[in-house]
Amino acid sequence: MTERLYDADSYLTEFKCKVVSLYSNDDNIYIETDRTAFFPEGGGQTSDIGELGEVHVENVQIIDGKILHFVKNSVENAEKLKNQEVLCGKIDFKKRFSDMQQHSGEHIFSGIVHSLYGYNNVGFHLGSEIVTLDFDGELNEDDICKVENLVNKTIWDNIEIRVLFPTVDELKALTYRSKIEIEGQVRIVEIPGIDVCACCAPHVNRTGEIGIVRVVNFERYKGGTRVSILCGERALYDLRHKLKQNRLVSNLTSSKQDETAAAVERLKNENEKLKYDIVGLTRELLSLKSESIKADRRIIIFDSKLQGKLLQDFAISLMDKVTEFAACFCGENGSYRYCIVSKQVNLQPLCKALNTAFSGRGGGKPEIVQGSLAGSEEAIRNFLSQLAISN
Ligand SMILES: [Zn+2]
Numbered sequence: 001m002t003e004r005l006y007d008a009d010s011y012l013t014e015f016k017c018k019v020v021s022l023y024s025n026d027d028n029i030y031i032e033t034d035r036t037a038f039f040p041e042g043g044g045q046t047s048d049i050g051e052l053g054e055v056h057v058e059n060v061q062i063i064d065g066k067i068l069h070f071v072k073n074s075v076e077n078a079e080k081l082k083n084q085e086v087l088c089g090k091i092d093f094k095k096r097f098s099d100m101q102q103h104s105g106e107h108i109f110s111g112i113v114h115s116l117y118g119y120n121n122v123g124f125h126l127g128s129e130i131v132t133l134d135f136d137g138e139l140n141e142d143d144i145c146k147v148e149n150l151v152n153k154t155i156w157d158n159i160e161i162r163v164l165f166p167t168v169d170e171l172k173a174l175t176y177r178s179k180i181e182i183e184g185q186v187r188i189v190e191i192p193g194i195d196v197c198a199c200c201a202p203h204v205n206r207t208g209e210i211g212i213v214r215v216v217n218f219e220r221y222k223g224g225t226r227v228s229i230l231c232g233e234r235a236l237y238d239l240r241h242k243l244k245q246n247r248l249v250s251n252l253t254s255s256k257q258d259e260t261a262a263a264v265e266r267l268k269n270e271n272e273k274l275k276y277d278i279v280g281l282t283r284e285l286l287s288l289k290s291e292s293i294k295a296d297r298r299i300i301i302f303d304s305k306l307q308g309k310l311l312q313d314f315a316i317s318l319m320d321k322v323t324e325f326a327a328c329f330c331g332e333n334g335s336y337r338y339c340i341v342s343k344q345v346n347l348q349p350l351c352k353a354l355n356t357a358f359s360g361r362g363g364g365k366p367e368i369v370q371g372s373l374a375g376s377e378e379a380i381r382n383f384l385s386q387l388a389i390s391n
Pocket of ligand 1 (some may be wrong): 123197201
């Protein structure tokens, strides 16, 4: 059984260990050692990474009760590990400390939610970015603010975080979260006055080291609430990025930094009004254009302004000017939507021929057909001008 050095000391970054077994498959070399400071993946948290001897440890997992260090299987790595009985391990403490900040922050958050509302944390994920906590009860915005304030107050109180290894009798007398039947020694993480929880992960020594906890999102989830938080350095980087975004929006909208939402809403409303005005003006313009078009046997129009329903409306406005058909197209780069109308000609065979010639799709009634196709304006014009109509 590998001695878990991280159990007693979260700040141990370098250690010596003996290789117990070493084997490989196509992807990885797996190293089992007599002791390790690498925290393996588990309980919703990713594993430590770092170096073992001269090779990089990419992942650490508990498989069949053994802690295995995963190293990429390559000729170089195999050579570096050959005949090595004792290895020096070094964990990536930047990642470890960030994970400790997130995990200790999560305990404080869950402990406070539990004591205020009685909800349990039923799902926890600590990846490389956001940390998510799932509670089995609903929290509203006021609840979230209240909890966030208390969590940060706990951080500023700089309380010692204690790791306990209680005896069976001591454990029986203890009230704590995450109570599941575990064989062997149960490890308890206690934040006095805030939380007591069974947990195997490394934590910071004092709450002050977490720095800050920010809720970045919360939503209803499976009848409860999913809360996304960021702690410490991750919260700092997130705030920096989002404040920069807000500063840019403030500059773009010439508004104060704490009034950007109102400024964007004003712009959005203005934009919607302008869009509405443009549709009205386009209709007027197309009406004038339609009036100016002379009556003919066939009329073929290409116009990029015939967006949405305007295509059909414009085609219908030409219906009385033609003895055969009026065909209208809207699009660009050889890709067009079409609408063709007629009072005299059955357009269904014409539509079929057009689709066949230009990889088109669409159809309709004898007097109106619509669809889309691909081809050059010139080729489409030629095709429709020369098309023989047999009624
Ligand atoms: Zn935990």
